[in-house]
Amino acid sequence: MAQILLAIEGLTVSFDGFKAVDDLNLYIEEKELRVIIGPNGAGKTTVLDLICGKTKATSGSIKFKDSELTKLPEYKLVQLGVGRKFQTPSIYENLTVFENLEISYPKGRNVFGALRFKRDDVVLNKIHEIADMIFLTELLEIQSGLLSHGQKQWLEIGMLLIQDPELLMLDEPVAGMSVVEREKTAELLNKIAKGRSLIVIEHDMEFVKQIAHRVSVLHQGKLLAEGSMESVQANPKVIEVYLGH
Amino acid sequence: MNKYLLSLFKNKSGIDLLIISLIIFVIFPLSMDIFRLNLVGKYLTFAFTSVGLVMLWGYGGILSLGQGIFFGIGGYCMAMFLKLEASDSVSTAHQTTPGIPDFMDWNQLTELPTFWMPFHSLTFTLFAIVGIPIIVAYIIGISMFKRRVSGVYFSIITQAIAAIVTILVVGQQGFTGGINGITDLKTLHGWNINTDSAKYILYYINGGLLILTVLVCKYVASTKLGRLLLAIRDKEDRVRFSGYDVANFKVFAFALSAVISSIGGAMFTLQVGFMSPSIIGIVPSIEMVIFAAIGGRMSLIGAIYGALLVNYGKTAFSESFPTLWLFFMGAMFIGVVMFFPEGLSGLYVSYAPKLKSWFEKKFIKDKSLTNSSVKRAG
Numbered sequence: 001m002a003q004i005l006l007a008i009e010g011l012t013v014s015f016d017g018f019k020a021v022d023d024l025n026l027y028i029e030e031k032e033l034r035v036i037i038g039p040n041g042a043g044k045t046t047v048l049d050l051i052c053g054k055t056k057a058t059s060g061s062i063k064f065k066d067s068e069l070t071k072l073p074e075y076k077l078v079q080l081g082v083g084r085k086f087q088t089p090s091i092y093e094n095l096t097v098f099e100n101l102e103i104s105y106p107k108g109r110n111v112f113g114a115l116r117f118k119r120d121d122v123v124l125n126k127i128h129e130i131a132d133m134i135f136l137t138e139l140l141e142i143q144s145g146l147l148s149h150g151q152k153q154w155l156e157i158g159m160l161l162i163q164d165p166e167l168l169m170l171d172e173p174v175a176g177m178s179v180v181e182r183e184k185t186a187e188l189l190n191k192i193a194k195g196r197s198l199i200v201i202e203h204d205m206e207f208v209k210q211i212a213h214r215v216s217v218l219h220q221g222k223l224l225a226e227g228s229m230e231s232v233q234a235n236p237k238v239i240e241v242y243l244g245h
Numbered sequence: 246m247n248k249y250l251l252s253l254f255k256n257k258s259g260i261d262l263l264i265i266s267l268i269i270f271v272i273f274p275l276s277m278d279i280f281r282l283n284l285v286g287k288y289l290t291f292a293f294t295s296v297g298l299v300m301l302w303g304y305g306g307i308l309s310l311g312q313g314i315f316f317g318i319g320g321y322c323m324a325m326f327l328k329l330e331a332s333d334s335v336s337t338a339h340q341t342t343p344g345i346p347d348f349m350d351w352n353q354l355t356e357l358p359t360f361w362m363p364f365h366s367l368t369f370t371l372f373a374i375v376g377i378p379i380i381v382a383y384i385i386g387i388s389m390f391k392r393r394v395s396g397v398y399f400s401i402i403t404q405a406i407a408a409i410v411t412i413l414v415v416g417q418q419g420f421t422g423g424i425n426g427i428t429d430l431k432t433l434h435g436w437n438i439n440t441d442s443a444k445y446i447l448y449y450i451n452g453g454l455l456i457l458t459v460l461v462c463k464y465v466a467s468t469k470l471g472r473l474l475l476a477i478r479d480k481e482d483r484v485r486f487s488g489y490d491v492a493n494f495k496v497f498a499f500a501l502s503a504v505i506s507s508i509g510g511a512m513f514t515l516q517v518g519f520m521s522p523s524i525i526g527i528v529p530s531i532e533m534v535i536f537a538a539i540g541g542r543m544s545l546i547g548a549i550y551g552a553l554l555v556n557y558g559k560t561a562f563s564e565s566f567p568t569l570w571l572f573f574m575g576a577m578f579i580g581v582v583m584f585f586p587e588g589l590s591g592l593y594v595s596y597a598p599k600l601k602s603w604f605e606k607k608f609i610k611d612k613s614l615t616n617s618s619v620k621r622a623g
Contacts, residue, residue, distance in 0.1 A: 052486060054482070074365070074485050074486055075485060075486075075488050075489055075490045075491075076489060078486055078488035079488045083486075084486050085485075086482070090480050090482065090483045091480065091483065092475065092476040092480055092483065093479060093480075093481045094340075094475055094479055095472060095475060095476065095479075095526060099472050102469070102472070103469065103472055103476050103484070103487065104487050106488060108469050109489055110490070110493065111493050111494060113499045114468065114469045114470035114473055114494070115465070115468050115469075115470050116468075117468065117469035119469075143259070156483075157486065159483075163487065163488065221276050223257065
C-alpha cells in the first residue's frame with residue numbers, strides 16, 4: 001500500500017456554533033489525485049482552508065508527513081510543501097507573468113534574501129520550464145492582469161508548481177474555462193499529478209472523470225462517500241444529496 | 246549595484262533624476278538668496294518623509310499617518326546634541342545650574358537627565374538618528390503586522406501614536422523643552438551653523454542625502470523585495486501562501502521609511518535651527534502624506550516635487566490667508582485622490598508624451614513649411 005502523505009483525523013471547525021466541518025477523517029496517499037465533490041455549503045473549501053492554515057481548526061488533527069499542520073503559521077506550511085490555489089484566480093495583476101512566477105520561486109524568502117535575490121540561469125530556466133507547462137511561454141512579459149480568466153487560473157497553478165509542493169490543492173481550477181481550456185487543464189493536471197499528490201475541488205463531473213483517481217463526497221461537513229468515480233456515482237446517498245436523480 | 250547605477254542612466258528615470266538634481270544643486274542656489282534657499286532646504290527635509298512614504302504607502306500599500314514621529318526622532322536627536330553643545334558652562338554661567346540646557350534650568354532641574362548624557366557625543370547622535378527610528382518602527386511594526394493589523398486600522402493607530410508622542414513631549418517640559426521645543430542652537434562640533442556659508446553647505450549636504458536616499462529606494466524597488474511589496478499590496482494572501490512571512494516585509498518597509506524620515510528631521514534641525522512638537526504631530530504627519538499623494542505615490546522623484554510645491558504653496562498662501570490654507574490643502578488632497586490618484590507624476594506620464602508629439606508635429610510642420618518656401622523662393 002502506498003504511503004499516506006496527509007492524514008486528517010477528527011477535524012472539526014465551528015463558526016459561531018455552526019459546524020462547517022464536522023469530525024472529518026480523510027487520508028491522501030502519495031502521488032494520488034483526489035477530487036472532492038459535494039453540494040454547495042458542504043465544507044469543501046473550508047477543508048482546504050483548514051489544511052493550508054487559512055482557517056484554524058476547532059479540534060482534530062492534520063498530519064502532513066511528520067508535521068502537525070494545525071499549529072504552524074501559513075508560510076511555514078508552504079515551506080513544508082503544501083501549496084494552495086484559491087477559487088478566484090489569485091495573482092499579482094500589476095506584475096508581469098514572469099514576475100509573478102519569479103516571486104513564487106522558492107528562494108530569497110526572507111527580507112534580506114529578497115534584497116540579494118538574483119535572476120540567475122537556474123531561476124530563468126525554471127521559470128521558462130513552468131511557463132511552457134502552463135501554456136504561457138509567449139506571454140511572459142505581459143502584465144498578468146491582462147490575461148484571460150483561464151490563463152490566470154493556469155498562471156496561479158504555475159506559481160504553485162514552481163515551488164514544487166508535495167501536496168497541491170486546487171479549488172475549482174476549471175471554473176469559467178472554455179471547453180478547449182478545460183481539456184488542456186485536464187492534461188496539465190494529469191501531468192503534474194505524476195510527481196505529487198493533488199486535492200481538487202470540482203463541480204464539473206465530466207472533468208472529474210478525466211482526472212480523478214479517487215473521489216470523496218462531502219455533505220454538511222461530513223464525509224458521505226469515498227471511492228472510484230463509478231462507485232460514487234452509483235451510491236444512492238450521493239445521488240440523493242448531490243448528483244440528482 | 247554598479248550595474249544598477251549604469252542601467253539607471255540609460256533609461257528615462259535617470260534623466261528625471263538628473264533634472265531634479267540640476268534643479269536642487271544649480272537652479273535653486275543660482276536663483277535665490279540664502280534666506281529663500283534655506284527655506285527650500287527646509288521644504289526638502291520634508292521631501293525625505295514623502296520619499297519614505299512612497300516606499301511604504303505607494304509600494305507597500307501601508308498608509309502611516311505617524312511619519313512625524315520619526316521625523317521628530319531624528320530632529321530631536323540632532324537638537325539634543327546641538328543644545329548640549331550650546332549649553333557649555335561659560336555661556337550658561339548665569340543659570341542656577343550652569344552647564345545644562347536653559348529650559349531645564351527654568352524647570353528647576355538641577356542636573357542633566359540620564360537619557361541626555363549620551364548626546365554629548367556626535368558619533369552616538371548620528372547612530373541614534375539612524376538606529377532609534379529602526380528600533381521604534383520595528384517594535385510598532387512587529388506588534389501590529391504580526392497580529393495582521395492593517396489598512397485603516399494601522400493608519401489610525403499610527404496617528405494615535407503621533408498624538409501620544411506630541412502630548413508626551415509637550416507635557417515633559419523639563420526634559421524636552423515642551424511646546425517651545427529645543428531652540429537657540431549654535432554650533433555643530435564647534436562649527437557655527439547660523440552663518441550664510443554654513444547654510445549653503447548644509448543645503449548641499451541635505452540635497453546630496455536626498456538624492457542618495459532616492460537612489461537607495463530605487464535600488465530596493467528594483468530588487469525582488471520591491472516586487473514583493475507590490476505583490477503584498479495587491480494580494481497579501483497569495484504572498485503568504487507562497488511561503489513568505491508577510492509581516493517581516495511590512496516591518497522592513499516601515500523601518501526604511503522611518504530611517505529616511507529621521508534623516509530628514511535631523512537635517513531640518515540643522516537648517517532651521519530648532520525642533521518643536523509642532524513639527525511632529527498629527528497635522529504635520531498628514532501633510533507629509535499629502536506631499537507624497539500630490540507628487541504621486543508611486544514616484545520617488547514626484548514625492549520631492551510634491552513636497553516642494555505644497556510647501557511653497559503653504560508659505561505663499563498662508564502669508565496672505567493664514568486661516569484658509571488648511572481648507573485649501575484639504576481640498577487639494579481630496580482633489581488628488583478623486584481625480585489624479587497618481588498625482589503629479591501620473592499627469593506627467595500621461596501628458597508628457599502627448600505634449601512632446603504636439604511640439605514635434607508643430608516643429609516638423611514648420612520645418613516642412615520653411616523647406617517648401619525655400620524651394621519656391623529658389
